[in-house]
Amino acid sequence: MGRMIPLHRLSPGTCAKVRQLTAKGNTRRRMLDLGLICGTRVEALQKSPSGDPVAYEIRGAVIALRSEEASQILVEVL
Amino acid sequence: MPGERMARETYRIDLHEEDLVIALAGNPNTGKSTVFNALTGLNQHTGNWPGKTVTNAHGKFIHRHLSFILFDLPGTYSLFANSVDEEVARDFICSGKPKVTIVVTDATCLERNLNLVLQVMEITEHVVLCVNLLDEAKRKKIQVDLTALSKILGIPVIGTNARDGFGLEALKDAVYQLATGTLQTKPLRISYGEVVEKCIKLLEPGIQGMINDQINSRWAALRLLDGDRDIGDRQIPDTIAAVDQLLLKAHLDQDTLRDHIVTCIVNQAEEIAQKVLSCKKQNYNVMDRRIDSVLTSKVWGIPVMIALLGLVFWITIKGANYPSQALATGLFWLEEKLTQLFMFAGWPDWLHGVLVLGMYRTLAWVISVMLPPMAIFFPLFTLLEDLGYLPRIAFNLDNFFKKACAHGKQALTMCMGFGCNAAGVISCRIIDSPRERLIAIITNNFVPCNGRFPTLIALTTIFIAGGMGGTGQSLVASLIILATIVLGVVITLTVSRILSKTVLQGIPSSFSLELPPYRKPQIGRIIVRSLYDRTLFVLARAIIVAAPAGMITWAFANIYVGNLSVLQHGANLLDPFAHLLGLDGFILMAFILGLPANEIVLPILIMSYMSAGQMIELDSLQALRNLFVANGWTWLTAVCTMLFCLNHYPCGTTLLTIKKETQSTKWTLITFAVTTAVGIILCFVVAQSARLLGLV
Numbered sequence: 036m037g038r039m040i041p042l043h044r045l046s047p048g049t050c051a052k053v054r055q056l057t058a059k060g061n062t063r064r065r066m067l068d069l070g071l072i073c074g075t076r077v078e079a080l081q082k083s084p085s086g087d088p089v090a091y092e093i094r095g096a097v098i099a100l101r102s103e104e105a106s107q108i109l110v111e112v113l
Numbered sequence: 114m115p116g117e118r119m120a121r122e123t124y125r126i127d128l129h130e131e132d133l134v135i136a137l138a139g140n141p142n143t144g145k146s147t148v149f150n151a152l153t154g155l156n157q158h159t160g161n162w163p164g165k166t167v168t169n170a171h172g173k174f175i176h177r178h179l180s181f182i183l184f185d186l187p188g189t190y191s192l193f194a195n196s197v198d199e200e201v202a203r204d205f206i207c208s209g210k211p212k213v214t215i216v217v218t219d220a221t222c223l224e225r226n227l228n229l230v231l232q233v234m235e236i237t238e239h240v241v242l243c244v245n246l247l248d249e250a251k252r253k254k255i256q257v258d259l260t261a262l263s264k265i266l267g268i269p270v271i272g273t274n275a276r277d278g279f280g281l282e283a284l285k286d287a288v289y290q291l292a293t294g295t296l297q298t299k300p301l302r303i304s305y306g307e308v309v310e311k312c313i314k315l316l317e318p319g320i321q322g323m324i325n326d327q328i329n330s331r332w333a334a335l336r337l338l339d340g341d342r343d344i345g346d347r348q349i350p351d352t353i354a355a356v357d358q359l360l361l362k363a364h365l366d367q368d369t370l371r372d373h374i375v376t377c378i379v380n381q382a383e384e385i386a387q388k389v390l391s392c393k394k395q396n397y398n399v400m401d402r403r404i405d406s407v408l409t410s411k412v413w414g415i416p417v418m419i420a421l422l423g424l425v426f427w428i429t430i431k432g433a434n435y436p437s438q439a440l441a442t443g444l445f446w447l448e449e450k451l452t453q454l455f456m457f458a459g460w461p462d463w464l465h466g467v468l469v470l471g472m473y474r475t476l477a478w479v480i481s482v483m484l485p486p487m488a489i490f491f492p493l494f495t496l497l498e499d500l501g502y503l504p505r506i507a508f509n510l511d512n513f514f515k516k517a518c519a520h521g522k523q524a525l526t527m528c529m530g531f532g533c534n535a536a537g538v539i540s541c542r543i544i545d546s547p548r549e550r551l552i553a554i555i556t557n558n559f560v561p562c563n564g565r566f567p568t569l570i571a572l573t574t575i576f577i578a579g580g581m582g583g584t585g586q587s588l589v590a591s592l593i594i595l596a597t598i599v600l601g602v603v604i605t606l607t608v609s610r611i612l613s614k615t616v617l618q619g620i621p622s623s624f625s626l627e628l629p630p631y632r633k634p635q636i637g638r639i640i641v642r643s644l645y646d647r648t649l650f651v652l653a654r655a656i657i658v659a660a661p662a663g664m665i666t667w668a669f670a671n672i673y674v675g676n677l678s679v680l681q682h683g684a685n686l687l688d689p690f691a692h693l694l695g696l697d698g699f700i701l702m703a704f705i706l707g708l709p710a711n712e713i714v715l716p717i718l719i720m721s722y723m724s725a726g727q728m729i730e731l732d733s734l735q736a737l738r739n740l741f742v743a744n745g746w747t748w749l750t751a752v753c754t755m756l757f758c759l760n761h762y763p764c765g766t767t768l769l770t771i772k773k774e775t776q777s778t779k780w781t782l783i784t785f786a787v788t789t790a791v792g793i794i795l796c797f798v799v800a801q802s803a804r805l806l807g808l809v
C-alpha cells in the first residue's frame with residue numbers, strides 16, 4: 036500500500052490511484068461522470084498561476100479541479 | 114420533471130409528418146456542432162472549449178429523398194446529473210423520441226466518451242456512434258478499430274473528421290438505415306450485477322404499466338433505483354418496498370448504489386477501450402503539456418495572457434486605422450454626391466436633412482468606425498478560441514473568481530461578452546449554480562461588447578493617443594484599451610464579490626473545468642466564418658438600429674422649441690449632472706438615445722455636436738478630434754466617456770435577454786442599477802479628483 040492523501044496534496048508530475056470519494060450529492064455525481072471511480076489512475080499535471088485549481092489527467096482528459104473538490108478524493112500515491 | 118417541459122418548450126417546432134427527428138448528443142467539445150453545421154449547412158457557434166452550445170439549434174437535411182430534422186444538443190458528460198443542460202439532453206433523448214440518436218465522440222479521448230455512449234444505449238436502440246476528430250487522433254498516433262468497436266457495441270460506428278467533411282456520407286447512410294429500419298442494432302447490455310439486475314426485473318413490469326412504453330422500461334427502472342423514487346412510491350408501492358428490502362440486504366444505500374451503477378458503466382467503457390484502441394502511446398500529448406506549462410504557469414501564465422490580449426488589440430488598432438480612414442473618406446465623398454443629387458433634383462431641405470445628414474451620415478460613421486476593428490478583432494479572437502486558449506484563461510483566473518465567491522466559468526462567459534453581451538448572458542447557462550449564474554449575468558456588461566469596443570478604440574486613437582502619430586500611437590492606444598479591459602475585469606470581480614456578500618450570499622459551488630487539447634485551427638475558414646457569421650451579422654444589426662436612430666436624432670436636433678432645438682433642451686437639462694461626471698449634456702444624451710444599441714452612441718454624439726453649430730467637413734478622424742475639442746473636450750472628458758461607455762446599463766437587446774434568462778424583472782432592474790451606479794460613481798470620482806488636483 037502506498038501513501039493515502041487527498042488529491043489536492045498530490046504534487047504535479049506524480050500519479051495516484053483513486054481509493055475513496057468522500058464527496059456527497061451532486062459533487063459526487065459530477066466526479067463519477069468524469070470517470071473518477073475507485074481504482075482510476077490520476078496524474079496531477081499543472082498548478083494554475085495561483086496554485087489552485089490544479090489540472091489533472093483523468094482517463095485521457097485534462098480536468099481542472101479546485102482544492103475544495105480535490106480534497107474530497109482520497110488517492111494512493113503510486 | 115421540469116426539464117421535460119423545458120425540452121418540449123425549447124423544441125417546440127412545426128414538425129411535418131414525414132420529418133424524421135435525429136438527435137446529436139455527446140460530451141462537450143467533441144464536434145457536435147461541427148457535425149451539425151456540416152450536415153445542415155447552418156452556422157452554429159463552434160469553438161474549442163466546453164460549453165459554447167447552450168442554445169438549442171435544429172436544422173434540416175435531406176438524404177436519399179428522406180427529410181431529417183437534426184437537433185444539436187448541449188454537450189454532457191452523462192445523463193444522470195442534475196444540471197439544466199444534461200436534463201435537456203436526457204429528456205430529449207427519452208421523451209423527444211428521436212428516430213435516431215447520433216453520439217459524437219472524440220477519438221482522442223474515447224474511453225471517457227464511451228461512458229455516455231453506453232448510457233444512451235440504455236435508453237434507445239437507435240444509436241449511431243460517430244467517432245470524430247480522427248485527424249487529431251492520427252496526429253497523436255492513436256488508432257481506433259472501428260469495426261471491432263461496432264461489433265462489441267452492436268451499433269453502427271462511423272469514423273469522421275467533421276471539420277473537413279470526411280465520413281459524413283457514411284454517417285448519413287447509417288442514420289438513414291436505422292431510421293428506415295433496414296439495419297437493426299443489437300446494443301450491448303451492461304450487467305449491473307446480481308442484486309441490481311434482480312431489482313430491475315422486479316420493477317420493469319410495473320413500470321411498463323406506468324409509462325405505456327413511452328420510454329425504455331429498463332432505463333426507467335434504473336432511474337427509479339437511482340433516485341426518482343416518488344413516482345414509484347405513489348404508483349407501485351409494493352414493488353418499491355420489495356426492492357428496498359433487497360437493496361438493504363445487499364447494503365446498497367443511495368450513494369453506494371449510484372457508485373455501483375456508474376462503476377459498472379465506467380469499467381465496461383474501460384474494457385472496451387482497451388480492446389479497440391491500439392498504440393495507446395502514453396505521452397501522445399506531451400506537446401500540450403509543454404504549452405500548458407508556459408501558458409498556465411505561475412510565472413508566465415498571467416503575463417502571457419495580458420500580452421496576448423494586448424497583441425490582439427494592437428493588431429486590431431494598427432490594422433483598423435488605415436481602412437477606417439479610407440472608408441470615412443469614401444463614404445463622405447458619396448455623401449457629397451448625394452447632397453448634390455438632392456440639390457439638383459430640387460428635393461426639400463428637410464428630406465435631405467433626414468435622409469442624408471441624419472440617416473446616411475450615421476450609417477457612414479457606424480460603418481467606418483465599427484467595421485474595420487471588428488473585421489480584424491473577430492478573426493483573431495476566433496483563432497484563440499479554436500486553438501483552445503479560452504479554457505486556459507478560465508483556469509488562470511479561477512482563483513480570483515473563487516475569492517469573489519463566483520464561478521470559474523464566469524471567465525468564459527466574459528469572453529463571450531466580448532462578442533456580444535446578450536450572447537454572454539445566454540452563455541451563463543454553463544454555470545449550474547443559480548446564484549453564481551446570476552452574478553455572471555449581472556456583471557457580464559463590464560466586458561465591452563463589439564458595439565462599445567470600437568467606440569473605445571476610436572476615442573483612444575483620435576483623442577488620447579491622437580497627438581502622437583505613427584507606431585507610438587497604436588502602441589499607446591493598445592495599452593490604454595488593455596488597461597480598460599483589465600479595469601473591466603477588476604470591476605467584474607469587485608462587483609461579484611460585493612454581490613456575494615450582500616444580495617446573492619453563498620459559497621462557491623463545485624467546479625470542474627475540462628482543458629481540451631490544443632487543436633490546429635483552419636485559418637482560412639476562421640476568416641471566412643468570422644467575417645460572415647459575426648462581423649457582417651453584427652454590422653447588419655447595428656445598421657438596422659442606426660438608420661432610424663440617425664433620422665430621429667436629426668429630427669430632435671432640428672425641431673425647435675423656442676430658440677433651442679429639442680436635443681439642446683435635453684442636453685441643457687442633463688448638463689449640470691453630466692458635468693459632475695466629467696461629461697457634458699450631449700454625451701449623456703447620446704448614451705440615453707443609444708439604449709437600443711451601443712454602436713450608435715458615437716454617431717449620435719457627432720451629429721448632436723454638428724447640428725449645434727459647427728458645420729465642418731467631417732471626413733477624417735483628425736476632423737473628429739477637432740469637433741470634440743471645439744465642444745470643450747479635454748483628456749478628462751475622453752477618459753470619463755470611456756469609463757461611462759464601459760460601465761453603464763446594458764443595451765436594449767441585452768436587457769431583454771437578461772429578462773428572458775432570469776425570468777425576472779427584478780434582476781433585470783438590478784443589473785441596470787448596478788452597472789449604471791458603477792459608471793456614475795467611477796466617473797464622479799475620477800472627474801472630481803482630477804479637478805481638485807488641478808489636472809485639467
Ligand SMILES: Nc1nc2c(ncn2[C@@H]2O[C@H](COP(=O)(O)OP(=O)(O)O)[C@@H](O)[C@H]2O)c(=O)[nH]1
Pocket residue numbers: 139140141142143144145146147148158159160161162163164165166188245246247248249273274275276277498499632633
Ligand atoms: N481537427 C478537427 N477539429 C475538429 C473536428 N470536428 C470539430 N473540430 C473542432 O473542435 C472544436 C469543437 O467543435 P464543436 O463542434 O464546437 O464541438 P461541440 O461542443 O461538440 O459542439 C472546434 O474548434 C472545431 O473546429 C475534426 O473532425 N477535426
Ligand SMILES: [Mg+2]
Pocket residue numbers: 145146147158159165166
Ligand atoms: Mg456545440
